[in-house]
Amino acid sequence: MRRTLIPILALLIWIQMAGCRLTVRNNLGLNRIWFYDNSSAQTDFDSSFLTAANFITLHADGSYTRDLGIFDYGKWKFNGAAIVFISHTGKVSIYRMRYGWPDQLALLSTRGKLADFTGQPSSFSSPNDDPFILANNQWRIPAIHKETDREIANRLINHFHFWEMYFSWGLKDNVELLDVRNTPTLLTIYGNGVVLKSFKQLPDEWKNYFFDEGDCRKANDMIDHIFDIHKVQIHSHSNRFELYISIFQQLQSALQ
Numbered sequence: 001m002r003r004t005l006i007p008i009l010a011l012l013i014w015i016q017m018a019g020c021r022l023t024v025r026n027n028l029g030l031n032r033i034w035f036y037d038n039s040s041a042q043t044d045f046d047s048s049f050l051t052a053a054n055f056i057t058l059h060a061d062g063s064y065t066r067d068l069g070i071f072d073y074g075k076w077k078f079n080g081a082a083i084v085f086i087s088h089t090g091k092v093s094i095y096r097m098r099y100g101w102p103d104q105l106a107l108l109s110t111r112g113k114l115a116d117f118t119g120q121p122s123s124f125s126s127p128n129d130d131p132f133i134l135a136n137n138q139w140r141i142p143a144i145h146k147e148t149d150r151e152i153a154n155r156l157i158n159h160f161h162f163w164e165m166y167f168s169w170g171l172k173d174n175v176e177l178l179d180v181r182n183t184p185t186l187l188t189i190y191g192n193g194v195v196l197k198s199f200k201q202l203p204d205e206w207k208n209y210f211f212d213e214g215d216c217r218k219a220n221d222m223i224d225h226i227f228d229i230h231k232v233q234i235h236s237h238s239n240r241f242e243l244y245i246s247i248f249q250q251l252q253s254a255l256q
Helices: 002-025 134-140 149-172 213-228 240-255
Strands: 033-036 055-058 063-067 071-078 082-087 092-100 104-108 114-120 187-190 193-196
Touching: 063 134, 071 134, 134 149, 149 213, 149 240, 193 213, 193 240, 213 240
Parallel strands: none
Antiparallel strands: 033 055, 033 114, 055 063, 063 071, 071 082, 082 092, 092 104, 104 114, 187 193
């Protein structure tokens, strides 16, 4: 009897493992938003220290956006053992999968560093509702020339639209906790509103999006002026995400 049970048990285990491999091979479960899991110390991943705001978004159409210290976008594929990123610049990065479960993903960087990611739901009725698509992250692409006032305003509008879609996603998909401390921005987000950071408080990542210090200061001055003339009204909301959505919608309107 024991001789019979052992092969059957081994067969069942093999079937389950094959099923897991098949799921990953067909990309099922990978098409979602993956945030760096910073439950442990920050990870040096390809020369960048990651925070809870760093992400990889793998879309079903084969496109991706990611911010692992530097914002990037392009095409991706899974080769059975690793995720292959083909950047819009032509650079190819291969991150081997250490393991992949429905909500957990561990990747080895090209330098052999391990980073854990946690998957989040991403059921968008329209691609434009996805806060992490390229169209909603133009503000992360560094300027290649000195920008006009209109171009700086458009960069800010795109940035605030990202935040609007970010909190709209959290509200719709009932995401319990959204990181608001680590995304590069000129605002500090509190439980009851937002505050403009002084120039000295701005993170380097945010400053680097602008062509020079003058353009970065001008962006701060634009928002300072909007706050000074009280164009943003703080209304009572039953949900903090609704409050933030209202604030960022008003900021976009004020910059039009």
